[in-house]
Amino acid sequence: MVTKLNGRALRLTSVIFVIICLTFLLRYVMNLEQQMNLRKEQEEEQARLSLKEEKEKEMQLRIDMALERERERLEEVNERRAILEPQLSLQNTNIKDLQERYFLAIPSPIPEWSDSTLELLTSPLGQQIKADLLTVPEIFPDFKTLTTQERVFKSVFQYLDPILAEGKIDVTTDPRYKPIWDFYKSLETTIYPWIQPYWKSVFDINNRKKEDKDDSNSDIGKSKRGIVMCVGNGQFQHAASSVKAIREILKSDLPIEIFYINTYDLAKEYIDFFNAIPHVSTHDISKRIDNYYTQFGGWALKPYAILASQFQEVILMDADVFMFKKPETFFEDDGYKATGALFFLDRTLFNNYHQGRKWLKSFLPTHSTYVKQSRWWKTTSTHEQESGIIVIDKKKALFGLLATCKMNDKQERDKVSYTHSYGDKETFWIGFEMMQTPYAFVKSHGAVIGGLGDAGAEGTVCGNQLHLDLRDNRPWWWNGGILRDKNKWDDRYLKFTHYAEGEDWQFETSCIKEKDKIRELSTQEKQIGALLIKMDKELKGRS
Structure with a gap:
C-alpha cells in the first residue's frame, strides 16, 4: 500500500x-518573444528616428542653402544698389564707444514707401499733396516743403533701388511699377533738374562713366578714392602749394581732381600747371552740372564738386588747407567708416545766436540725435561746421549730399541758406538733417596753430584754425594757408612752433585766449612747416 x-x-x-x-x-x-519584439520595435523606432533625422538634416541643409543663396543675392543686390545708408542705433555697443570721440547724428526713421502711398497721391484728395511735391515756389524757396519733397524722394528711391539693382524687372514698363517710376522721375526733375543731361537719373551718379574710367591721367579713372578741390584764379597760389605739398612733402599719390566753374574761372596756364602733376586732373564743372539752374559762384561749387567727382569716396578740401598727415588717414577714421560722412566743428564764436535754432525749427519736423547737442540749438555759437575738409562716401551718404547741393542752388542759397549761415559751411550738416542721413562730427571744437604772441596777445598761440586727430590728439590739418593772415599779409608766414586748444577765441587776431592747453609742435611737424614755407616761396618765385 x-x-x-x-x-x-x-x-x-x-x-x-x-x-x-x-x-x-x-x-x-x-519573454524571449517580447524581447525580440521590443528589440524589433526599438530598431524600427531607431530607423524611424534616423530617417527623420536625415530628413530634418536634409531639410535644414536645403534651408541653409536657400538662406545662403538669399544672403548672396542680397549681398549682390546691395553691392549694385545706388545708395546704401548705414543703419545706426544707440543700442549698438560700437556706437556707444564711438560717441566718446564723435558727435554722431543718428537719424529719425523716414516712413517707407508703400503701394498705399501712391494710391493716396492718385486719389482726389491727394492731388494737393502731389501738387506740393511736384511744383516749385514762384518767388521764395520754402524749406519746409523742400524737406518734405526730399524725404519723399528718399522714400521712393529706397523702394525702387533694390528692384533696379536686382535687374529682373523693368520699372519703366512693368504695369505695377511704372506709375511709381513716373512719379519718381517727376519728383527728381522737380528737385534736382541740374543732374541732367550728364546723368539720366540719381541712380546713375555712383556708376562711373566710361570717360571717367578711361581717364588718361594716371590712376584717376581707376581709383574709388580721391581728393576734390575747387580752384579759381584767386585761389591758385594756395592750391598750387597745397597740391605740391601732398605730393612732395606728405608723399601721397592719392588722385586729385581740380574743379573750376568755366574757362573764365581758371586760366589755361593754371590748368596746365595742375595737369602736369602726376595723378591730378582738372574739370570744368559746367560740363557735368547744368549751370543754367545753379549759376555757380564762390562757395556754392563745393558740394557739387563732390557730386560731379568720379570718386566714390571723396575728401573735399579747400584750396588753402594743409595737412600734417597723409590724406589717406581720413578714410581710416572710425567715425567716417561708421557713417560715410565725416565733418569738423568750427570755432565757438558769437554767443546768443538764436536765429539758427529758430530756422531749424521752422522746417525740420524731425531731426537726428545731434541737433540738440549742437551749439546752434543751444544758441552758443554763430558757427557750427568748418567746411575746409569734408569726407564723404557717396555710396552711403548721397542723399545728404544731394540735399546739401540743393541748399547751394541759386535761389536757395541767395534767398535762404546764405542768409542764415556764412556761405556753404552749415549747408552740409543741415542738408543731411533734411534727408535724415547719418554723419559724424569729430568731438573737438578746433584749435589754433602758430606762434606765441604772433600778432596777438603775449603768451597765447596765434595763427590759423587747426584740427586735431583724436586718435593721438596730434595736429591733423589746418585751414587758412601758410600765411599768418592771408587777408592782411602776402609775405608774413605762419610760425610753426605751437598749437593750443580752447573755445575762447580772440576773433580779430585769431588767438585762443586759454593758456592751459598750449603744446609745442613735434620736430617732424616743425620740419613740415619749414618745408611748406620753402616750397611756397619757390612757387611764388616762379610765378
Missing part, C-alpha cells in the same frame, strides 16, 4: 515538475 502511494506521489511529483518546467519554458519563450 505504501509502495503504491509512493509511486503515485512520485508520478505526481514528476507531472508537477514537468508542468513547472513547461511553465518556465513557456515564460522564457514568451
